[in-house]
Every structure is written in C-alpha cells, then in structure tokens.
Amino acid sequence: MKxxxxxxxxxxxxxxxxxxxxxxxxxxxxxxxxxxxxLAALPADQVxxxxxxxxxxxxxxxxxxxxxGFQKRDPNVHVHIVTGARMITRLMLSLSAGVxxxxxxxxxxxxxxxxxxxxxxxxLTPVAQKYQALFPKSVWNDxxxxxxxxxxxxxxxxxxxxxxxxxxxxxxIDPSEIxxxxxxxxxxxxxxxxxxGRTKMLSMGSTALANMYEMLxxxxxxxxxxxxxxxxxxxxxxQQALGxxxxxxxxxxxxxxxxxxxxxxxxxxxxxLATYVNAVWxxxxxxxxxxxxxxxxxxxxxxxxxxxxxxxPYVSSLGGSVLAIPKQCKNKAAAWAFIExxxxxxxxxxxxYEKGIYPGLLPxxxxxxxxxxDKFFGGQPVGRLFAADVDKxxxxxxxxxxxxxxRYLTQALSQWYADGVPNRDVLGPLARRxxxxxxxxxxxxxxxxxx
Amino acid sequence: MTVExxxxxxxxxxxxxxxxxxxxxxxxxxxxxxxxxxxxxxxLSFVKWDGLTPAHxxxxxxxxxxxxxxxxxxxxxxxxxxxxxxxxPMMILAFLFAQWLNAPWLKFKALYRAAFFIPCVTPMAVxxxxxxxxxxxxxxxxxxxxxxLFPWLxxxxxxxxxxxxxSKAAIAILVVWRWTGYNMVxxxxxxxxxxxxxxxxxxxxxxxxxxxxxxxxxxLLRPTLAFxxxxxxxxxxxxxxxxxVMTNGGPGSSSTNFGMYLFQISFDDFRLGYASCVAYSVSxxxxxxxxxxxxxxxxxxxxxxR
Numbered sequence: 001m002k003x004x005x006x007x008x009x010x011x012x013x014x015x016x017x018x019x020x021x022x023x024x025x026x027x028x029x030x031x032x033x034x035x036x037x038x039l040a041a042l043p044a045d046q047v048x049x050x051x052x053x054x055x056x057x058x059x060x061x062x063x064x065x066x067x068x069g070f071q072k073r074d075p076n077v078h079v080h081i082v083t084g085a086r087m088i089t090r091l092m093l094s095l096s097a098g099v100x101x102x103x104x105x106x107x108x109x110x111x112x113x114x115x116x117x118x119x120x121x122x123x124l125t126p127v128a129q130k131y132q133a134l135f136p137k138s139v140w141n142d143x144x145x146x147x148x149x150x151x152x153x154x155x156x157x158x159x160x161x162x163x164x165x166x167x168x169x170x171x172x173i174d175p176s177e178i179x180x181x182x183x184x185x186x187x188x189x190x191x192x193x194x195x196x197g198r199t200k201m202l203s204m205g206s207t208a209l210a211n212m213y214e215m216l217x218x219x220x221x222x223x224x225x226x227x228x229x230x231x232x233x234x235x236x237x238x239q240q241a242l243g244x245x246x247x248x249x250x251x252x253x254x255x256x257x258x259x260x261x262x263x264x265x266x267x268x269x270x271x272x273l274a275t276y277v278n279a280v281w282x283x284x285x286x287x288x289x290x291x292x293x294x295x296x297x298x299x300x301x302x303x304x305x306x307x308x309x310x311x312x313p314y315v316s317s318l319g320g321s322v323l324a325i326p327k328q329c330k331n332k333a334a335a336w337a338f339i340e341x342x343x344x345x346x347x348x349x350x351x352x353y354e355k356g357i358y359p360g361l362l363p364x365x366x367x368x369x370x371x372x373x374d375k376f377f378g379g380q381p382v383g384r385l386f387a388a389d390v391d392k393x394x395x396x397x398x399x400x401x402x403x404x405x406x407r408y409l410t411q412a413l414s415q416w417y418a419d420g421v422p423n424r425d426v427l428g429p430l431a432r433r434x435x436x437x438x439x440x441x442x443x444x445x446x447x448x449x450x451x
Numbered sequence: 452m453t454v455e456x457x458x459x460x461x462x463x464x465x466x467x468x469x470x471x472x473x474x475x476x477x478x479x480x481x482x483x484x485x486x487x488x489x490x491x492x493x494x495l496s497f498v499k500w501d502g503l504t505p506a507h508x509x510x511x512x513x514x515x516x517x518x519x520x521x522x523x524x525x526x527x528x529x530x531x532x533x534x535x536x537x538x539x540p541m542m543i544l545a546f547l548f549a550q551w552l553n554a555p556w557l558k559f560k561a562l563y564r565a566a567f568f569i570p571c572v573t574p575m576a577v578x579x580x581x582x583x584x585x586x587x588x589x590x591x592x593x594x595x596x597x598x599x600l601f602p603w604l605x606x607x608x609x610x611x612x613x614x615x616x617x618s619k620a621a622i623a624i625l626v627v628w629r630w631t632g633y634n635m636v637x638x639x640x641x642x643x644x645x646x647x648x649x650x651x652x653x654x655x656x657x658x659x660x661x662x663x664x665x666x667x668x669x670x671l672l673r674p675t676l677a678f679x680x681x682x683x684x685x686x687x688x689x690x691x692x693x694x695x696v697m698t699n700g701g702p703g704s705s706s707t708n709f710g711m712y713l714f715q716i717s718f719d720d721f722r723l724g725y726a727s728c729v730a731y732s733v734s735x736x737x738x739x740x741x742x743x744x745x746x747x748x749x750x751x752x753x754x755x756x757r
Binding site: 095255417 | 583587589
C-alpha cells in the first residue's frame with residue numbers, strides 16, 4: 001500500500017514538473033510577431049516574389065480566375081491560391097503558433113473584428129486610405145480598429161427577396177406592390193390561404209432567427225453593440241425587429257425549417273416555399289439546386305427587401321468577406337499588390353463577379369456588367385437590383401465579441417420563439433447576460449421611445 | 452541500499468535497452484500527442500487565453516468563475532436528463548436484441564448483427580440529414596406517423612427540434628437508434644461467454660427461462676452491463692456530434708450537454724483557459740465517480756461469489 005502511495009506521489013510530482021516545463025517551453029517558443037518595415041505601395045516593376053493566399057470555395061475560384069490579369073500587371077509576383085477544408089482553423093493555428101500563416105488570407109466579414117483585435121494583422125492604413133471612399137461606409141466598420149484599417153472589403157451581401165414568379169402569378173400577387181414587411185405578410189397570407197396551407201411565404205428557422213434579426217436591425221439602425229462597444233441590444237429598434245418577426249410567425253406564413261437544411265434546399269424546387277429572403281450570395285446555391293433538378297423548374301425573380309415603414313430605409317446585408325495580411329507575411333508589398341488588384345480595381349472585382357462573387361467596390365457596382373440580363377431570372381438584371389443604395393447601409397458595430405454575442409442572441413431568440421414570451425422579457429435578460437459574460441457595460445437604454 | 456537499487460534499475464534499463472527501444476515509439480508519440488496536450492491543458496486551467504494573444508496567469512479565478520456559471524450547471528443538468536432519457540431504453544433494447552441474436556434457432560444472424568450495428572458506423576452528417584427530415588415539424592415523417600397511427604389521440608404536431616421540452620427527447624431517440632447496436636454487440640459477446648452447461652444444469656433442475664435469465668444470465672453479464680453503463684455515462688457527457696448537427700444545443704440552451712458546452716466556450720468564444728479549467732474539473736469528478744462505481748461493483752461481485 002505504501003509503495004502504491006509513494007508511486008502516486010511520484011507520479012503527481014512528475015506531472016506537475018512536466019506541466020511547468022511545458023508551460024515554460026510554450027512561452028519560450030512563442031515566436032514574437034515578425035518585425036517589419038511599414039507597408040508601402042511600390043510600382044509594379046519593384047514588386048516581386050511569391051504570395052500565398054488562403055481562401056475557401058467558391059471565393060477561391062474567383063481569385064484563381066483573376067490571376068492571369070494580375071500576372072499581366074505584376075509579372076514578377078507569383079500568386080498561389082490555397083484552398084481546402086477548415087481554412088479558418090488552419091489560420092488560427094498558424095497565428096497562434098507564430099509561423100505558417102499565409103501572406104494574404106480571407107476572413108468572414110463578421111469574424112474580421114475578432115481577428116483584427118488580436119493585433120496579428122498588418123496595418124493597411126497608409127496604402128488603403130485612398131480607397132476608403134470607393135467602398136460602402138458600412139463595410140469599413142468590420143475592417144477597422146481605432147481608426148486604422150486592417151482589412152479590405154471583398155464581397156458584400158446585400159439582401160433582397162427571391163420569389164417564384166409562377167407561384168406569385170398563380171395566386172394573383174404583384175411583387176411591385178410589396179413595399180413594407182406588412183405588405184409582404186399580407187401577400188404571404190393570400191398565398192397560404194389560396195394554396196390551402198401548402199405554400200408558405202418563407203423559411204424562418206427558430207434556431208437561426210439571429211440572421212433575420214440582424215437583417216432587420218440594419219434597416220432601422222439598431223445595434224448589438226453601440227459605438228463604444230457597450231451592449232445595446234435592448235433597444236426600441238430591437239423591439240421593432242422582434243415585432244416584425246413575431247408578426248411573420250403569428251401570421252403562419254413562415255415555415256420553421258433551418259437554413260440550408262434538407263427542407264430548405266428542397267423548397268427551391270417544390271411548392272412548399274414561395275420566397276427566399278436572403279443575400280446576393282444565395283444565387284449560387286439556388287442556381288445550382290434549380291439547374292440540377294430534373295423535374296419542372298420554377299421561374300425565379302427578385303424584388304427589393306421590404307422596409308419597416310412605407311418609404312423607409314430598406315437596404316440590409318448578410319455575410320460577405322474581407323482580405324487581410326497577417327503580420328507574419330514576409331513580402332508585404334507583393335501581398336498588397338495582389339489585394340489592390342483583386343479588390344480595388346474594377347478589372348479585379350468584375351473578373352470575380354463573373355465567377356459569382358458580388359463586388360464591394362462602388363465603381364464596380366456602377367459598371368455595365370451589373371446591367372447584364374440574367375437568364376436564370378428571366379432576363380432581369382438582378383446585379384443592378386442588389387447594387388441599389390448599398391452605400392446607404394447602416395453599419396453594425398460588431399466588436400471582437402461578435403461571435404459569442406451572436407450565439408447568445410441565437411439562444412435567446414430560439415427560446416423566445418419556443419416560449420412566446422414578450423419582446424421585452426427576452427431583450428432585457430439577453431442584454432444582462434451579454435454584459436456579464438462579455439464584461440461590457442449596458443448602453444444607456446432608450447426603451448420607451450420606440451418608433 | 453538505495454544506491455544498490457538505483458544501480459540495479461539503471462543496469463536493467465541498459466540491459467533491456469532493445470526492448471525499451473521497441474516500445475519507445477508508442478511512448479514518444481503518446482508523450483507528444485497525449486501527455487503534452489494533457490499537461491498543457493492543465494496549465495491553461497490557470498490562465499486566460501484566446502488562442503491568439505499571449506496568455507495571462509489568472510490563478511484560481513477560472514475555478515471561481517465556474518461555480519457561478521449558470522450555463523455550465525444547465526449543461527450538466529441537461530446531460531443528466533438526456534442520459535436518463537436514453538440510457539435505460541437503450542440498455543434494455545440492446546439486451547433484448549442480444550438475447551434474440553444469441554438464440555440458437557435464429558437464422559441469418561450475421562445479417563441482423565450487421566443491420567443493428569450499421570447506425571453507429573454511419574457518418575453523422577448523413578444521419579443528421581435524414582433525422583432532420585424525420586423530426587421536422589413542417590413535413591416530418593415522425594409526426595405524420597404518430598398522427599396517422601394513433602388518430603384517436605388527436606395529437607398536434609410535436610415540435611421535436613424547436614421546443615425546449617422536446618429537444619432532449621429528440622436527441623435521446625436519435626442516440627438510442629445510433630448506439631443500441633453497439634451495446635448489443637458488447638452484450639452479445641458477454642452472453643456468448645456464459646458457458647452453456649449452466650443453462651443445461653438449470654434446465655435439469657427445472658428452472659424456467661425467466662429464472663435462468665434472472666439467476667444465470669443477468670449476474671454473469673454484470674461486468675458487461677457495468678462496462679456498457681460506464682461507456683454510456685461518458686458518452687452522454689462528451690456527446691457532441693449528435694447534438695451539434697441536430698439542434699446545435701438549442702432552442703435556448705435546452706439541449707446543450709457538457710460536450711456541446713465545452714465546444715461552445717472553446718471554439719465559439721475562444722475562452723480556452725476557462726474551457727480547460729471546466730474540462731479538467733469535470734474529468735476529475737468523473738474519474739472519482741467511476742472509481743467509486745467500479746469499487747462498488749467489484750465489492751458486489753465478490754459478495755455474490757461468497
């Protein structure tokens with residue numbers, strides 16, 4: 001027994017010693033971020049070397065497509081596009097290890113503030129400043145920290161309503177008469193009634209309500225965090241957004257199915273859903289699902305997002321991504337040359353648009369390519385429709401804690417949906433939970449002055 | 452005295468160096484990929500670290516935070532409820548199926564065994580796709596079946612995945628379907644290990660089938676049952692993919708078990724220090740609990756033998 005105890009004690013001691021050694025080794029082997037010269041844009045003949053870009057499908061294909069154009073402009077820079085599964089995990093590991101990061105990386109726009117806050121990305125302010133006016137103001141919000149630029153907006157995700165023209169025609173609905181969410185709900189009720197409950201207007205999964213919420217608060221200028229990073233979720237704008245979601249649910253026009261689940265995808269080709277309220281990037285999935293379907297295909301069209309009030313602001317966005325240069329990058333001038341070509345020139349952005357990536361660059365949105373009729377949508381120039389008023393989008397203050405906040409939001413809204421509690425009873429506790437967990441104060445509330 | 456022992460020990464090490472060399476690859480790999488992460492995680496329990504910026508030593512404050520973390524307690528509570536919902540039916544079904552497959556008169560045994568075992572080797576992504584369709588409150592086949600099989604009950608569609616009270620049941624149903632076959636195979640092996648003479652002797656003595664099951668099968672299967680129970684206990688605690696793909700822990704946090712919670716705090720929130728602290732604390736609790744359980748089990752076995 002004694003030897004047993006003694007060996008246990010030895011084991012514990014050995015474990016402790018190894019843990020301490022491990023910790024020391026770990027902290028000692030953490031490489032300091034590579035010190036580097038400040039970034040400056042150089043003329044093409046002075047830039048050379050290899051640039052590795054990490055991106056994921058389908059965006060990576062669009063970068064591949066513009067490579068020849070870039071090679072013509074900067075013949076001495078060789079770009080390697082690397083794509084694969086779990087690119088963001090790989091990025092995290094390489095940033096954490098201090099080695100192995102690419103020269104340029106894609107980031108989800110909503111994740112960008114989190115990564116930027118780690119101070120592992122190059123300050124692009126000196127070279128990016130002159131392009132600031134060429135992108136919608138709202139997208140810069142996710143690319144900046146303390147007034148400095150750390151990422152360049154890539155694709156943006158303006159939202160609209162995709163609808164089945166034949167279904168609308170069959171039930172006598174004119175999409176040009178849908179201006180507000182209330183018009184939209186009324187139209188949905190007509191379709192629901194005339195189809196005998198078979199066709200719902202939209203899918204709105206109870207465990208993915210945060211998307212709908214986020215889309216709505218961009219319309220009325222609501223925020224999850226205010227400009228000082230305080231929790232601002234308990235606001236009249238949030239109340240208004242929840243009011244609309246509740247109206248949609250109570251009217252019975254929404255199907256409780258999860259986005260991109262089997263029923264959601266089946267809805268593209270069945271008569272279960274009449275519209276999809278989503279961003280411009282849904283087009284790729286939709287076209288794929290519809291074109292590969294062997295049965296009769298629906299006729300599709302797009303109309304602009306309904307607004308909350310007649311004539312009120314309607315633009316909103318979901319998703320989108322950015323490109324950034326990790327501090328580990330050794331050849332920053334070459335990395336910047338590629339980003340500049342891909343994102344800040346019409347040539348680069350339109351080249352990617354032809355591969356299905358919607359440009360964030362305003363001059364590219366004015367280009368004639370946006371007016372090209374889209375065969376899939378019966379000749380409707382949908383590129384132009386999505387481009388309308390993108391510069392009027394309300395910016396969201398995401399902060400480094402957006403991921404965590406958005407999980408709390410999803411949890412609270414799914415609970416709210418399931419239990420049917422009043423709006424106020426969900427927002428107050430949600431704000432307190434966010435404040436407690438994220439260690440951020442609650443913004444002075446303006447409840448009571450709801451619009 | 453001690454010098455001699457040490458000498459003998461090091462002499463032994465050198466003398467048997469070839470053997471040590473042969474077993475070294477395992478220990479090297481284990482040290483790098485098993486022991487180091489384990490110890491590093493222990494160190495992380497005392498720091499605040501998001502995986503990207505340098506870690507800060509925070510002492511015991513992670514442990515302190517844990518006590519007041521209502522999400523953790525909810526997750527542990529959910530784990531217990533989900534476990535209670537699925538372990539008993541799963542064990543009973545697995546036992547019955549194993550009994551049936553062990554019957555000498557049954558034909559096509561291998562076919563049945565494979566059929567029962569297939570769910571636990573099917574990729575979770577495929578299962579998720581199918582079960583979302585089964586559980587859907589819009590066009591779900593389960594609600595359809597319930598309503599048409601029992602029309603006199605006038606059931607309204609059950610929101611399997613969208614209601615806080617049903618989400619755990621939906622997860623439990625999925626887990627029973629997925630893991631019954633696995634436990635069945637373990638129990639079948641246990642049953643086949645029971646010598647047939649016992650049953651012959653019992654039959655000669657006039658014992659009924661029920662008596663045989665109660666007095667021969669169950670007592671002799673006890674170690675297997677304990678093993679299955681232990682695996683299920685750990686499985687419930689660290690269950691992740693079933694929940695991740697079906698409900699993502701929701702609605703609210705009604706189906707968030709411990710494994711899901713751990714994933715959320717580490718890979719959604721990047722609170723790697725706190726997550727390590729929680730993981731370590733719960734693991735230690737589980738190790739203590741299983742040791743006690745094993746000891747009780749052994750004592751009961753010894754008493755049974757006496």
